[in-house]
Amino acid sequence: MNISRKVLTLDEYTIQQVRQIPNATGELSALLRDIGLAAKRVNVEVNKAGLVDILGDAGSVNVQGEDVKKLDVFANDQFTGVLRHGISCAGIASEELDDYVAFEDSVSRNSKYVVCFDPLDGSGNIDVNVSIGTIFGVYRRVSSKGSIAAKEDFLQKGTQQVAAGYVVYGSSTMLVYATRRGANGFTLDQSIGEFTLSHPDIKCPPKGKIYSVNHGNFFQYDKKVQRYIDICQKKDKSNGGPYTQRYIGSMVADVHRNLIKGGIFMYPGTVDKPKGKLRLLYECNPFAFIVSVAGGKATNGIQRILDIQPTELHQRSPLFIGSKDMMEELEGELDKKE
Ligand code: AHG
Ligand code: MN
Ligand code: MN
DSSP states (O other), X not given: OOOOTTSOBHHHHHHHHHHHSTTOOXXXXXXXXXHHXXXXXXXXXXXXXXXXXXXXXXXSBOTTSOBOOOHHHHHHHHHHHHHHHSSSEEEEEETTSSSOEEOOSHHHHTOOEEEEEEEEETGGGGGGTOOEEEEEEEEEOOSOBTBOOOHHHHSOOGGGEEEEEEEEESSSEEEEXXXXXXXXXXXXXXXXXXXXXXXXXXXXXXXXXXEEOOGGGGGGSOHHHHHHHHHHHSOBTTTTBSOEEOOOSOHHHHHHHHHHHOEEEEEOOOSSOTTOSOBIIIIIHHHHHHHHXXXXXXXXXXXXXXXXXXXXXXXXOOEEEEOHHHHHHHHHHHHSOO
């Protein structure tokens, strides 16, 4: 077996970054290492998901006599666990939990960061072997070190993220994370059990050919959004249209593909749900940060996602995200008078 030592693991890469930044404490790289570990554990379980009938269904008891948990609960426990026991995280907010959790031990109380995450995104797709993922955003706490984390630590604007990332459990498992210095992708090398740098310095192509939206909701969307979808479908030499429609129904997989290939992903508000479905803290903000670092854009149709001041942990927001030129084409339509 040939293992190229030119390839950096996630740990090696983050340590290399720490060495380049004067006064860096290494707390962020420790936090990313913890997240990488939880992702590997979740990956193992996601790969076994097709065996539930043999190993036991959620809610039943498995062959070892343990309760079988729903995968999103399992993923939530893994990410919460590594962050609780690590040295960098003062608390977490998760899509799976009603309220945030402040870690009360003295190491956590003195830690710098809090993390907001969606432990398993696209979990409705587990049963049918379609890619799913994890999404996370990291913030420097605003409450004082030494105290336990407070709600205000989690209700920060997306611009305040220090890092954000996601994991896709797909045909290969990949972790992508961004800091202000850039976005990088690491593919899980199953042979050594390590994430290795496979996509250095990811840039979102300014223009793509893919648009991703739930067409079933078309007549529920605002007229201006409908008009933009019409444009996506028109033959037009000036924008290279018609675009290709791709919608997996796992945001992580949809936005990941568009980030790499170029494209636009939309989850607009509908008549019934004017704020759409996606959550600002756990889904919109981390992706808005990553895509912006990579040169793309993200809005709620009115303002930049990253500039929205959150008021509640689980608040939802419409989301339009992707390649810069396509986003500007959309914004042009949304700015027009009816
Ligand atoms: P989750 O599994 O965390 O609840 O999120 C699923 C989300 C997102 O991944 C996806 O883009 C969207 O739901 C799909 O929703 P629709 O089926 O309404 O299009
Ligand atoms: Mn989700
Ligand atoms: Mn989820």
